[in-house]
Structure formats: structure tokens, C-alpha cells
Amino acid sequence: MRAIMYNPISVEPELREVNVPSIGEHEVLIKVRAAALNHRDLHITNPNNKKEFIYGSDGAGEIIEVGKSVKNWTKGDQVIINSQISCMECEYCLRGEHSLCDAGSVLGGVKWPGTFADYVKVPSVNAAPKPIHLSYAEAAALPLALGTAWRALITKAKLKPGESMLIQGIGGGVALYCLQIASAIGAKVFVSSGSDDKIRRAVILGALDGFNYKSAAQDPMSLSEKGYDVIVSSSAASIESSIRYAKKGGRIVQFSYLGNAIPQFDIDAVMGKQLQIIGSAMHTYSEFIEMLRYVEQSKLVPIISRRLPLDHFHEGFKEMENGNQFGKIVFEM
Amino acid sequence: MRAIMYNPISVEPELREVNVPSIGEHEVLIKVRAAALNHRDLHITNPNNKKEFIYGSDGAGEIIEVGKSVKNWTKGDQVIINSQISCMECEYCLRGEHSLCDAGSVLGGVKWPGTFADYVKVPSVNAAPKPIHLSYAEAAALPLALGTAWRALITKAKLKPGESMLIQGIGGGVALYCLQIASAIGAKVFVSSGSDDKIRRAVILGALDGFNYKSAAQDPMSLSEKGYDVIVSSSAASIESSIRYAKKGGRIVQFSYLGNAIPQFDIDAVMGKQLQIIGSAMHTYSEFIEMLRYVEQSKLVPIISRRLPLDHFHEGFKEMENGNQFGKIVFEM
């Protein structure tokens, strides 16, 4: 089968021909129909990684083989893939906190082959029915990004209807899902971005307003009288400004890695305004179920920036590197 | 001024001419433009009440006089009235749990004259800006019923997007606000009613389906596979069936009095399914602020069953007694 693999020598992704994986008794084999790109795929393309692997955390497709102990799936079922595989035995898994698992892995890495391939295997508990109103490409755009947004907004920030919210850095997959969900439930959503065009598109999707942190034409505090109840924050710059923009008693959720940046920040403001800074990563199995129920009920449709055939993967990686995307980049097989 | 008063001899409401109230230093006087009827107005029309009072908990109007210590209001401000007046000193008020106040009162009773009058006085903290997109009649339909729905759904049930929910007995003000909010935030909402017509109208407003507990043509459990995550329940009959219809781990919120009915109920099911039965009454000052923020952002418009001039109050009381209303009954002055 075809697979996009990491080459530790060139430190580049490349298309290769490899064997179709064979499955264990609790696993299923999926014919991948679509797979989405994540920042994670870029992060793991770095010289510290010395071993090859198949890329891709997100995907949707058709079950073509089931392990002998698998009861809930049959050949032909259309599924979406939960990208996170947990041990189910460590204290975090037993607490239902799978994204803290002591021995977990994510599809698309040395521990578990990913979805940028014609076939992928996963534990049967990691497959869920594809939402009927979505195409494979749309479904593939959900797992990692929507899971991250769901945990950040619903579980961690506990965003309530009517609250004011700032999304720092609009345009990526997680940020856009935050925008879609928060608008739908009646929060007052504002965005920040370095691009006027992205702000304009966010407003079309439900944001009340936005400010461009490059031009700084607008004072973000002017958007919301007393600051924001909830801020979701995804960059090194934004943690510092988030503390400034947060309302007293506000919650700031950080859902992505900053890389090597080590920001300074005003701990006195955290204490004086009694803020909460909350780290949130990925999602749990239970959150995956919850978010799919919501997608089904709300008929949410992901924003897709670009669809590409799998062998044009270079264009996809390039676009994400440039930060030009607005929505998910999806490969179709 | 005109006022609808309770006559303890006839045990009936009647229109009377009374003095305009004079205000204290922390109070404001409001020219009432519209006032809404609540079940509470019917409940307090009973022979146990030996003293006369002015009816009416809900209202909206214009500030025409402010007490000398009042700083945040000026003559002409258009306001909506928070029906619940709390002592701000008891342990419950200090906890922010104003609807448990040891010394509180509700507008429209012996302790505090109500809104079914040309003028009403309230503490300045009990007035809030009228939402701009609503008429006085629509604004008057909000306080008690939306406050009760908000506390029940958001604070108590902590309803999450995507959860399944059953509203037992659709048609009243609180139940309809529950329907509007729950649908908006992406819950899967079902209703029960004794009237097919009310079910039909609920479906138009966003309910997925409903069942008629009189005809029993449909098994309510067929609507939602494993039962409901959240049930809001308002009648003697419904607490018993709610326990049956609740999903394992579900929450049942009881937001109204049943009167003299003392239901039997299956405590073994409460324990076995690990349910929560939660009593919820009225709302707090903070919830009043929250819900108005949501109304403003979501542009929620109340369902009004009927508008009547104040002196036609008898028709309004009659309609509510018959249980025919679908939405709020509002008097206009």
C-alpha cells in the first residue's frame, strides 16, 4: 500500500510502498478514504526523530477486516478514527483521563502507524460511526482538532452560554472548532489574528469582532468591556497577552505546545485577578463520544481549507508550514 | 394608580385604585409597561392567604424616580425587573445562593407589592437594562420563567451540548425556555405533553420529538435509546416517570411545586442508576445577569401565548388555569 513516511535522513516526508498491516484480535483494519493534516505532523518532522514512521493522526474510512474478538463492527462499516490509543490500565486511564495516559500513543508516529496510507489498523474501541451528514473528507477533519477544542472549551473552560470569549490566533483547525461551538452555544466570541482576511472570515462564521495583533489598529480590550471570561490560547505570544485580556475570575486554556519559547508572565495578575491557567491536551475516549453526539445533533460541518490527493502531500505540508490555511487540510485516497 | 389585587374575602384578583408607592434611598420607581403572569400568581390565590396584596412578579418598564443613594440608574432608563429580593446578609446570600435566602421575598405578595400595577418600586440592584431587541411585552416575559429555566438547565443540570434531554410537560413558560436554550446549545431535546398540538409546536421550536402521556401511543423510551441524560420535571406524575426514563448517571431537575401530591418513587432505581434528583427554585442575582447576557447575545425572543390589556386580567388568569397556554401570558399597561 502507499504510505507517507518520515525519512530520518532527509528529515522529510516521502511517499513509499509498504505492507498492509496485519491486525490483532481486538483490532480492526480500515481502508482509509480521507486523512487530515495536523500541526503535530510538522512538529514530529524534526532531526531528533531518528526512526521512520507513517504520518497521520486523523482519518475516516471503511472497515475491511475485524479481529476475532471484535463484536461491535462488521466489514463495510463507515467509521471515523479516534487518534489516541490508551493503555486502559494506568491510574489516569482508570480515572477516564486518557490523554494523560502513562503508556499511550497517538496514531502517526513510531509507536503506531498513521493514517496517511491506504490502510490503517486501530483497536476496535478507537473506531466510531462516521456522522451520516458528513463526507469522508469532512469526517477525517474532526478527530484530533475537534477533540482538542471540545476538551478545551467544554471540559476544561466549562464555557457557558452568554460568556465572553477570545480565541487567540484564528485559522487553525482547533481554533475554528472553538469558534463554531462557542458561537453555537451563545457565547460572545472574539478572535485575534495576524491576518485581516482571517478575521473577516471568522466574523462570517459567527465571531463578533477581531483584532489584528500585527497592525494593532484596535485595542483588544475595547472589544469586551471588562475582559474575557474565557481565552483559548495557542502561541507563545498569546499566553502573556491572555493574562492581560482576561476578566477577573477568567479562565485561560492553553491547548498547544509552544516549542522552545519560554514566556515570562505576570503571576501577580494571575493571583490578583484570580485567574486559572489550564493546560489541555487532546481528548479522552469519553469526550470523543460526546463530541460526535454533538456533531450529529448540531449537524456541524468542519471548515476545510484544502483537499488534496494523497500523493500531493507536499503541498499540504507546505501550506500548513506557511500558516496560510483557514481550516483543515485533508488528503483523499 | 391601577393595581390587580388579591381580595382575601372573595379569594379572587380584582382591579383597584391605590397609591403610587414611595421609594427608599436604595430603590427605584418604575412605570410598568408590561407584566407577565406566572403559575405563582395562581398558587397564591388561595384561602390560606388572609391578607391583600398586589399581584405580579415579572415586569418591564421605565425608571421614573431614583432613590438618593442610587447611582447606576437615571430617569428614563428602560429596565427589566428581577423578581426576587434577597437580604444579602444571610449565609445563603453570602454564598451567592439568593433563592435560598432566609429572609427573601418575591415581587407580588404580602411582603412586596407586585408588577400588575401602573407603578412598582424595587431595590436598584433588582433592575437591569432591557434587552434592546425586545419589546416591553417580550422583556416582561423573561424574569421568573427564564431565571428558573436557566438555573435548572445551566447551573443545576449543567446540560452539555449533545446530551439528550426530556422536558416533561411542554407549554408553560419555564418549559419553553428550557426548550429554546437546550436546542440552541445543541442538546437532543424531547418533550412530553398531554396535547398533540403542543408537541407539534414544540417540534417546530426545535424538539426532536415528543410523546403524549395521555394517548400513550408512543413509548417515550423509544425516543432515546438508553434514556435521557437530563430530565426537567414539573408535575407530580412526572417525577415517577422521570426516574424510569432517566439514563444511568442521569440528572432530574424538579423546578416547581406539586402542591399536595406526595409521589411514591423508586429509590432503588435512583440508587441503581446512580441518578441525581435536584430541586431548583427561581434564580440568583448572578444567574439573572448571566441569562440576560445570553438573551442579548443569542437574540432569544420569548414565546408569548397572549397579550392582554391590564384590565382584562381575568382572561389571563383563566387561560393559565385551563392550562391551554403555549408560552407566556403578558399584560400591557
Next chain:
Amino acid sequence: MRAIMYNPISVEPELREVNVPSIGEHEVLIKVRAAALNHRDLHITNPNNKKEFIYGSDGAGEIIEVGKSVKNWTKGDQVIINSQISCMECEYCLRGEHSLCDAGSVLGGVKWPGTFADYVKVPSVNAAPKPIHLSYAEAAALPLALGTAWRALITKAKLKPGESMLIQGIGGGVALYCLQIASAIGAKVFVSSGSDDKIRRAVILGALDGFNYKSAAQDPMSLSEKGYDVIVSSSAASIESSIRYAKKGGRIVQFSYLGNAIPQFDIDAVMGKQLQIIGSAMHTYSEFIEMLRYVEQSKLVPIISRRLPLDHFHEGFKEMENGNQFGKIVFEM
């Protein structure tokens, strides 16, 4: 090996000689050193049960064999047994709510042979290190009863230091653990019982006072000015009085089955006082870990009513039936 088995013909427990169980790859075999009796053992001794089984949910002992995939245990390890076996795949298990498992079982029943035997097998995840400061008999007294108390008090009631609390019906295992934990964390604990002697012993263990619901010499409301913040309730009679004794905003946790009793109760009081009635059953894997950490830190020692050799099991069953015990009844092998 010896085993106490249910005889569906006599509807009685009896001592039998059976084969030592053989273990699966994820299981361990335990030489049982002590096992404790629970109300559950009495409840399942009824004519509706048509199949034989080995009794016993609670136990402690020594690992004597480990399945081939088991890594965390070795022969000779001293362990305590988590009585509840969950599927780890249903939506409840994925949420960490194992005691709601769609396909779970409890040691000591048709689905899984129990601990009233010389040997018992369990999944490796169901064994935990025996607290060092406890004997086997003491350790065997912990799992089901302490797990139930922990979930009821800590997870469900969220009891806080300084709160007032009433334990309805002192003397059983769960109630006594509630008393020990609640006193230790600084709650004001009161008890009810039909026996003055049990009340006296509860006071020695830390209760502030108690009332005898048979003699009714004392008004329970006189014990705590405004009612109780938290009530744990275990009998048909007590749910009704618990609603009366609860303080406004209070929480009532029901942790055991009442059998066929279907109590009437005052739903208007539930709503007016804004109470929560919370069903709580058994415990989760995570709560099992938490409670053992607490036992280790607090050096909690269970109250044991009586120790008996296994073949005197009839005396143990009899004592529990009569309701005379104060603490756990433990069999030693």
C-alpha cells in the same frame, strides 16, 4: 479447595469442595487469607437465584500465580481485592464510571466466583497492594464497604471540613467508614440508630451525638440547628426523614438498595429547600486507588465486629441477618 457456595435448592449457603480456578493471561490467582461479609451476600441468597455460585466480594491474600501477560505482580505479593470487575469498553467505563458499567460484575455471584474460598482469581488490575499497617483480616474488611463510603462521601456528597452530617443507621460497614472519614476530616457528624448501644459506640468513634429513632427520646433537629448539610441514608424509612432533616441546599446520598419498599416522599420539600438526592453505588477503579492512598496516609483501621474461621460462616450470616453487628464480619482461612 473449600468454598462457601449458594445452594439454589435449599436457598442457603453451604461449604463445598471445588476445583481451584485456572487463570487467564491477564489474571492472577490469590490464596485468600481473609474475606469479609457484606449485605450483598444476604441479598443474593434468595429464591430468584436459580444457579449456584461462590459467595464473597471482599478479600485479601497472597498472589500465588500470575497470568502470562501480567507484569506488575509477582508470586508472594500481598494484596487486597477490588470487588468490582468492569468491561473497560462501554461508555461508562470510558468515562471512568465503572460502577455503572453496562457489562460489569461483582466478585461473588454467578458471573464471577467469590472470595469465600481458599483461592480466587481476579483480573490483575483488580489487585492492589495490601496496606502495610493492616492485617489480612483488616484489609479484607475494606473494599466494598469503604469503596461505597468513599464514593458516597468524597465523590458524590463532596463533604467539606466543618460541614454538618447525619449518618442514618449506624453500625454497618459503610456507615462506620462514613463516620471514620467524616470525623477525621473535621465534619460535625451525628448518627441515628435503633440501638442506644450503637449510638454510644459511634460517639466514642467521633460522632458528636445521635438519636434513637425507636425511642424518639430526642428530636434529631435539635442536634443541628438548621438541619444537616449532608445526609447519608441507607434504609426505606430514612429517605423520608432525610428530606425533613436536610438543611436548605443539602445533599442526601442513598448508597444501598431498599428492597421492595417504595417510599413516598415530599418532592415539594426537595424543590423548596433545593436539595439534591444522589444515588451512589459501589466505587470506581480510580476511587479504589484514592481510598487506599487515604488508608495508608491516615492509618485508618476498620472496625471489625467479629472474626470467624471460614467453616463457621453460618454464624456470620446469622449475625448480619439479625443486624447486631457493629463493624465488619470477617472470615479467616
Next chain:
Amino acid sequence: MRAIMYNPISVEPELREVNVPSIGEHEVLIKVRAAALNHRDLHITNPNNKKEFIYGSDGAGEIIEVGKSVKNWTKGDQVIINSQISCMECEYCLRGEHSLCDAGSVLGGVKWPGTFADYVKVPSVNAAPKPIHLSYAEAAALPLALGTAWRALITKAKLKPGESMLIQGIGGGVALYCLQIASAIGAKVFVSSGSDDKIRRAVILGALDGFNYKSAAQDPMSLSEKGYDVIVSSSAASIESSIRYAKKGGRIVQFSYLGNAIPQFDIDAVMGKQLQIIGSAMHTYSEFIEMLRYVEQSKLVPIISRRLPLDHFHEGFKEMENGNQFGKIVFEM
């Protein structure tokens, strides 16, 4: 009367003779019997403060006069003073979050004269009965420090029995109350300090162990296998190490100002370990009630470092400046 006042010219406290305050209708006048020193008293002794004021947030004494609307107090009542005065009208007060009040003040500052005087006036709601088992000096040691500890541990960190906890910097009032409460409820408490002597004394009070961050003889991570569930943190240095020492899913509560220090910190670790950094300040009226109930039930006795007559105030300020105290410094009148 005598009063310790801030002199804006010398930037020093000094003893002066001033008028006894006169009270408003909702206020009470208290003969101060003891008053405790806080870090706050040092912080506000700085050249930025241009106006004089009477020092002192904490105190206990006897009511000698009550305002005409005050009903719950009479002359002679022995009381403890809640140091924080809130507006009861802003959105935070209405939420019960008084320490975020938009218009609040703390006793001992320009807005409200403090307790380092023979008499002090406070709103009647700011007095509470002195715990019977405590002397005036002990009672005076409670309010600000215990309130801060209570909010940090119980409300914010939601510390549970059995959890592991690290107190960064033992010796001050808040830290010692954290130690006393956390030990009592069965947490595994560790401390850090720059003084071996303070560690030794903390261990006597219930800490399991401690490490000296100056000598660094011991690796703090060796004390608790996988890090700490809860860390309370009070210095610039400690926020950085707290992030390192926290267990996955852990909570770090920052309860004091660092002054001008702006620490760098590893936001990637916050995200990767999914930590919560929680700012906590002072306490609410409700927490004040809660903590006094706990004090009464647990018979908690504050650790007092030193008692001094009021006119020896210079010695007290000096001792706190040097950081040598272990417990509260109390002035007696």
C-alpha cells in the same frame, strides 16, 4: 485611642493618638483585644503610598457599640473580625466572589482604618463569634491567613483526603494553616523551606518530610514518586519549580503577590502535564463562615510565633521582615 499609623514621610509605622471612630447604622464598634500582623502590612509600607492610615487587617475583641439597624449583635459579644469588606452589589459580590469585588476594601489601609488600634469599626456582617476554645490572641491570628489558606486549599485546589501536596515555603501564617488543615484531612503533606529548622518544626506539625531549597541536599521529586497532586506556592522562585514538581493533572495554587518578579515558566509543561495554575486571593464571606465552623469542630489552634504588646509593634514588623517567624505575630492591647 492608640493606633499604629503609616507615616508617608518617613515611610514607617508609628504609634499615634487618634479619635475613636464613630459608627454608621449597619456598623459595630469593637474594643480590639488582639490583632495579628500580615505580609500585607509590610507591602503597603512603601513610598508609593502617600496617605496615612491605621494598620491591621486581623483582629478580635469585644463589641462595645452597635449601629441602630444592627440586630444580630449586642454589647459585650466576643467577636473575630472578617478583614475584607465588599460592596455586595457588583457582579462578583452577587456571585459570592467577594474577594474579586469591584469596590471592596481590606481593613488596614486608606479606605478603611485597621485593627492596630484600641478600637475599630466594621460592618456588622464582618463580625463573627469568637471560637470559644481560643484566646483573643489566637482568634486574632485567624482571619486573613486562615481565610487565604481555606480558599486556596478547599475552594480552589479542592484538596482531597489522601492526595499528595507540597507547600512551597513553610513558616508564614497561610502556609502553616495549609499544613494544619491538609494534614488533618489526611493529605500527604511535604514542605519546602530555606531553613532546616522550619522543616523540622513542620514535620512535628504533621508534614511527612521537607526539602531545603538552599542546601538542595534532597531532590524534592524523591519525596513523592510521581510529583504532587496539589502545590501551594507563594514565591517567585516557587512557581517555576512548582510546575516541575507537579504531577500530571496537578493543581498549583498561587496565593500571594510576588512583587516585581516576573518569572519565566514552562508553558509546554503546563500543557503537556495538563496542569492548572490557579490564582487565589483572600476569601469570601461564605468561606469565612465555613472556616470558622471548621475551627470550632476541629478545635484548631493557630501557631503563634510571638505575642507583643501593641507599643512593641516595631519588633513585630522587624521579625516579619527578616522572615524568621514560624506562625503568626500577634499584638495584644
